[in-house]
Amino acid sequence: xxxxxxxxxxxxxxxxxxxxxxxxxxxxxxxxxxxxxxxxxxxxxxxxxxxxxxxxxxxxxxxxxxxxxxxxxxxxxxxxxxxxxxxxxxxxxxxxxxxxxxxxxxxxxxxxxxxxxxxxxxxxxxxxxxxxxxxxxxxxxxxxxxxxxxxxxxxxxxxxxxxxxxxxxxxxxxxxxxxxxxxxxxxxxxxxxxxxxxxxxxxxxxxxxxxxxxxxxxxxxxxxxxxxxxxxxxxxxxxxxxxxxxxxxxxxxxxxxxxxxxxxxxxxxxxxxxxxxxxxxxxxxxx
Amino acid sequence: xxxxxxxxxxxxxxxxxxxxxxxxxxxxxxxxxxxxxxxxxxxxxxxxxxxxxxxxxxxxxxxxxxxxxxxxxxxxxxxxxxxxxxxxxxxxxxxxxxxxxxxxxxxxxxxxxxxxxxxxxxxxxxxxxxxxxxxxxxxxxxxxxxxxxxxxxxxxxxxxxxxxxxxxxxxxxxxxxxxxxxxxxxxxxxxxxxxxxxxxxxxxxxxxxxxxxxxxxxxxxxxxxxxxxxxxxxxxxxxxxxxxxxxxxxxxxxxxxxxxxxxxxxxxxxxxxxxxxxxxxxxxxxx
DNA sequence: ACCGAAATGTAGTTTTATTACCTAATTAAG
DNA sequence: CTTAATTAGGTAATAAAACTACATTTCGGT
Numbered sequence: 001x002x003x004x005x006x007x008x009x010x011x012x013x014x015x016x017x018x019x020x021x022x023x024x025x026x027x028x029x030x031x032x033x034x035x036x037x038x039x040x041x042x043x044x045x046x047x048x049x050x051x052x053x054x055x056x057x058x059x060x061x062x063x064x065x066x067x068x069x070x071x072x073x074x075x076x077x078x079x080x081x082x083x084x085x086x087x088x089x090x091x092x093x094x095x096x097x098x099x100x101x102x103x104x105x106x107x108x109x110x111x112x113x114x115x116x117x118x119x120x121x122x123x124x125x126x127x128x129x130x131x132x133x134x135x136x137x138x139x140x141x142x143x144x145x146x147x148x149x150x151x152x153x154x155x156x157x158x159x160x161x162x163x164x165x166x167x168x169x170x171x172x173x174x175x176x177x178x179x180x181x182x183x184x185x186x187x188x189x190x191x192x193x194x195x196x197x198x199x200x201x202x203x204x205x206x207x208x209x210x211x212x213x214x215x216x217x218x219x220x221x222x223x224x225x226x227x228x229x230x231x232x233x234x235x236x237x238x239x240x241x242x243x244x245x246x247x248x249x250x251x252x253x254x255x256x257x258x259x260x261x262x263x264x265x266x267x268x269x270x271x272x273x274x275x276x277x278x279x280x281x282x283x284x285x286x287x
Numbered sequence: 288x289x290x291x292x293x294x295x296x297x298x299x300x301x302x303x304x305x306x307x308x309x310x311x312x313x314x315x316x317x318x319x320x321x322x323x324x325x326x327x328x329x330x331x332x333x334x335x336x337x338x339x340x341x342x343x344x345x346x347x348x349x350x351x352x353x354x355x356x357x358x359x360x361x362x363x364x365x366x367x368x369x370x371x372x373x374x375x376x377x378x379x380x381x382x383x384x385x386x387x388x389x390x391x392x393x394x395x396x397x398x399x400x401x402x403x404x405x406x407x408x409x410x411x412x413x414x415x416x417x418x419x420x421x422x423x424x425x426x427x428x429x430x431x432x433x434x435x436x437x438x439x440x441x442x443x444x445x446x447x448x449x450x451x452x453x454x455x456x457x458x459x460x461x462x463x464x465x466x467x468x469x470x471x472x473x474x475x476x477x478x479x480x481x482x483x484x485x486x487x488x489x490x491x492x493x494x495x496x497x498x499x500x501x502x503x504x505x506x507x508x509x510x511x512x513x514x515x516x517x518x519x520x521x522x523x524x525x526x527x528x529x530x531x532x533x534x535x536x537x538x539x540x541x542x543x544x545x546x547x548x549x550x551x552x553x554x555x556x557x558x559x560x561x562x563x564x565x566x567x568x569x570x571x572x573x574x
Numbered sequence: 575a576c577c578g579a580a581a582t583g584t585a586g587t588t589t590t591a592t593t594a595c596c597t598a599a600t601t602a603a604g
Numbered sequence: 605c606t607t608a609a610t611t612a613g614g615t616a617a618t619a620a621a622a623c624t625a626c627a628t629t630t631c632g633g634t
Binding site: 040041042052053056066067068 | 620622624
């Protein structure tokens with residue numbers, strides 16, 4: 001049930017199932033996880049008010065080989081910065097707290113996504129995109145910005161890409177699609193009706209339909225190629241903050257994949273574009 | 288000179304300055320950093336073909352208190368996944384390699400940004416934004432997509448925000464600006480001339496000018512409030528991949544900051560917007 | 575209240591890391 | 605070219621940390 005890779009969350013999730021001394025150890029660790037990674041088993045035992053073997057047992061209970069191994073895992077978990085038990089921003093968070101939380105959440109989302117990379121789907125998607133005569137990126141709301149970004153990036157790679165955020169335009173383009181067109185739909189939930197309808201339209205043509213969206217969604221169902229993104233309900237409660245970042249990086253991956261497929265010839269092209277931008281600069285710099 | 292917080296990069300950077308046995312240790316670690324975090328000092332010493340104290344000395348040379356502390360630091364560095372010495376994508380990278388690299392780069396950029404959060408500037412920026420009568424987000428190129436995203440996010444928070452990506456529109460709006468207007472410029476380099484010009488125009492009005500951009504840039508110079516973002520030259524060589532992600536998260540921070548400043552009243556508003564979106568869904572779900 | 579099972583602690587053993595010291599290598603001066 | 609000085613590196617002893625086996629306690633059930 002709990003596939004969470006973060007030790008801290010695992011521990012706090014398991015809290016109710018722990019017995020007395022284990023709870024003490026868990027408390028001591030959660031009280032100051034950073035310190036726990038630095039202390040020896042003796043210090044932590046004193047800190048928790050239990051004996052050393054209890055700490056050791058605790059470690060093994062959470063899948064570690066022993067205390068040192070446990071510390072290592074803990075250190076890893078901490079990097080993602082998820083040291084705030086409730087990772088959601090609280091109303092009374094100060095300016096020195098909530099920015100870090102937001103960064104931590106984003107980093108955690110990326111780490112998670114990195115662990116569940118749909119490699120096969122990405123490869124197939126690159127196949128589609130690399131051969132495309134023309135690529136359309138469609139998204140609404142937050143995903144519109146993602147689509148715009150994708151257009152820009154693919155364009156730089158000399159791929160004929162266009163982003164449309166107007167449902168009517170999307171409809172028209174999907175209806176008139178033909179062989180060689182690739183439609184890439186971006187939707188966090190895959191349940192935004194206008195987007196799904198356009199995808200269905202596109203599917204009826206000769207065009208290829210791909211989607212960056214949630215698994216088992218209506219949008220996923222109508223797509224030839226789906227790049228699944230997991231939805232983390234809790235952090236994206238009111239605003240899709242982390243999900244769109246993952247989408248963006250996945251589009252980076254696709255663009256890079258297409259570029260790699262084309263091989264070396266691309267680099268001079270990028271250099272040329274970069275040069276053309278220099279004219280708009282007051283000084284030397286990359287974009 | 289080297290403020291790099293990543294142990295691995297630190298080690299490989301220091302390679303030329305190391306003596307014989309230190310080099311052996313460094314090689315052994317770089318050969319398989321993951322394994323190094325798991326092995327004991329004895330194993331690593333054998334692996335490197337040196338004695339245990341040599342390994343210990345090596346650890347201290349890199350600022351650790353001893354071998355266990357060193358392992359901990361190493362483990363931390365590895366999480367960012369920067370285990371690829373050359374983090375740049377190579378032409379012969381397979382589909383199981385380059386996506387991870389891209390994610391790693393992005394995560395590394397966020398970790399770096401998190402460590403150098405311009406807290407004071409963020410707080411001031413929230414002051415400006417929270418009091419704004421109207422907010423304009425201006426960006427060009429890749430930053431245009433960021434601006435569009437910002438517009439969307441602030442709008443959801445019931446803040447009158449608009450994004451413009453057309454330089455002419457930007458000019459007109461800047462020229463006609465007045466008290467209560469806040470202009471937020473987004474530019475990776477801060478040297479894109481059209482943007483700087485518009486910022487100068489806006490500065491001449493009664494409006495507040497803020498920027499998410501590089502320090503010591505022309506754009507930073509004309510802004511009342513600058514949120515500095517560091518530019519990592521190597522990974523963003525040809526395309527600004529990681530920098531725009533950092534910008535996006537910084538805008539998340541600003542939007543959240545404004546929301547927090549307003550306090551609880553906001554939550555029902557968000558819930559209402561969420562409900563209004565449900566109508567466009569084929570099923571229940573968050574955006 | 576007593577028995578048994580689970581939980582926790584104690585003490586001893588083993589492993590791991592550190593320190594102090596010694597030897598070999600290297601370099602610069604005579 | 606030798607030799608003294610200095611540094612690098614290794615050996616072995618010491619100290620620290622972690623683990624194991626076993627003893628004791630605690631708790632739930634009868």
